[in-house]
Amino acid sequence: MNKALGTLGLSIAAALGACLAHAAEPSPPALTAPDPAALPNDAWGATVRYGRDLLTQTAKLIGPQAQNPALRYAGNNLACQSCHIDAGTKAYGLPLTGAFADYPNYRAREGKVGTLPERINGCLTRSLNGKPMPEGSAQMTAIIAYLRFLSLGSKVGTPISTRGPGPIQTMSRAADPIRGQDIYSAQCAACHGSNGQGQRAAPGDPTFAIPALWGDDSFNDGAGMARLSTAAAFIRNNMPHGTSWPAPSLTEADAWDVAAFLEAQPRPHMAGLERDYPKLNEKPVDAPYGPYADSFPAIQHKYGPFGPIRATLNASIAASKDGN
Numbered sequence: 001m002n003k004a005l006g007t008l009g010l011s012i013a014a015a016l017g018a019c020l021a022h023a024a025e026p027s028p029p030a031l032t033a034p035d036p037a038a039l040p041n042d043a044w045g046a047t048v049r050y051g052r053d054l055l056t057q058t059a060k061l062i063g064p065q066a067q068n069p070a071l072r073y074a075g076n077n078l079a080c081q082s083c084h085i086d087a088g089t090k091a092y093g094l095p096l097t098g099a100f101a102d103y104p105n106y107r108a109r110e111g112k113v114g115t116l117p118e119r120i121n122g123c124l125t126r127s128l129n130g131k132p133m134p135e136g137s138a139q140m141t142a143i144i145a146y147l148r149f150l151s152l153g154s155k156v157g158t159p160i161s162t163r164g165p166g167p168i169q170t171m172s173r174a175a176d177p178i179r180g181q182d183i184y185s186a187q188c189a190a191c192h193g194s195n196g197q198g199q200r201a202a203p204g205d206p207t208f209a210i211p212a213l214w215g216d217d218s219f220n221d222g223a224g225m226a227r228l229s230t231a232a233a234f235i236r237n238n239m240p241h242g243t244s245w246p247a248p249s250l251t252e253a254d255a256w257d258v259a260a261f262l263e264a265q266p267r268p269h270m271a272g273l274e275r276d277y278p279k280l281n282e283k284p285v286d287a288p289y290g291p292y293a294d295s296f297p298a299i300q301h302k303y304g305p306f307g308p309i310r311a312t313l314n315a316s317i318a319a320s321k322d323g324n
């Protein structure tokens with residue numbers, strides 16, 4: 001039985017008996033994925049559709065392939081939807097549904113309350129290895145308009161339940177990049193390439209049909225996907241392509257190990273990462289760059305096991321509260 005199932009699902013399946021267990025498996029909560037094509041052909045409809053295009057054709061519209069050099073904000077040929085699958089509408093595929101209704105919020109990485117445009121620029125400068133987009137620009141406005149459109153009906157301050165990359169249990173051992181290499185060759189290389197280079201859309205068209213996973217044209221080391229637990233959960237619940245929660249294809253251990261193989265590969269470096277997480281005890285245990293609040297080796301922060309680090313961190317937080 002899938003560990004990702006909630007206890008409710010488990011008990012329902014158990015009550016129905018093994019022969020009915022399949023029928024009793026809950027499907028992922030449906031995300032409302034309204035169709036921007038249905039909007040009227042007025043200024044609002046056109047802006048929402050442009051915003052969606054910016055998520056699906058990022059490299060061509062605001063990346064290295066943009067005709068106007070001033071619009072080349074993204075530094076690589078990924079699209080937002082390389083990670084925010086189906087233009088941000090897939091449950092546990094890093095959906096963007098509801099995000100509009102949850103900003104501004106406190107961001108540990110910056111140590112302050114941040115806005116939605118700032119969060120988008122976080123992905124532009126890290127996941128897309130580029131530079132920030134001005135907040136008043138037509139492109140930023142269009143992305144925000146599309147995200148608002150996706151959030152219609154979402155309650156302010158109540159994030160959707162299938163936000164993020166989905167569930168995965170922490171392992172008690174370190175993730176193993178060597179074992180991960182075999183999994184990569186067997187399960188991923190046919191699409192993403194033996195060198196993680198992905199597949200281009202067409203000869204002479206450098207945008208990706210299947211995104212690169214490492215190398216110069218990939219996300220940089222400050223990106224969310226550069227954290228082992230984010231990549232492992234995303235892979236577990238979304239890869240190989242076509243996989244959806246709650247019916248993963250890889251085991252949890254395989255997802256951790258293949259993610260470790262990915263994180264062991266070279267990728268662009270972002271300057272100034274030591275300034276992230278100004279409050280060090282808010283830094284995720286798997287941030288792959290220092291400084292850290294503890295003295296665990298950097299390699300353990302990268303590959304785990306994370307349990308001992310988390311325990312030390314929690315103890316020091318508890319002690320500092322006692323001291324106040």
Ligand code: HEC
Binds near residue numbers: 094095128165
């Ligand atoms: C390489 C993968 C990747 C790419 C490409 C990418 N993102 Fe992200 N994005 C992430 C990850 C990982 C997160 C963090 C999710 C989490 O916190 O669990 C995130 C978070 C976000 C959030 C906050 C979501 C929330 O629920 O709070 C927004 C908004 C966002 N991205 C927008 C964009 C936009 C717009 C683009 C394109 C301009 C983009 N991203 C490109 C990986 C990516």
Ligand code: HEC
Binds near residue numbers: 082086187
């Ligand atoms: C059938 C082709 C296919 C296979 C096999 C596949 N992927 Fe993907 N992968 C994609 C596509 C297409 C995307 C873009 C998102 C989407 O549309 O699903 C993607 C996106 C990704 C991303 C996020 C984008 C980025 O550039 O970082 C990661 C990470 C990833 N895949 C890892 C893997 C791993 C690890 C495996 C093997 C376990 C794998 N994929 C197998 C097609 C594939």
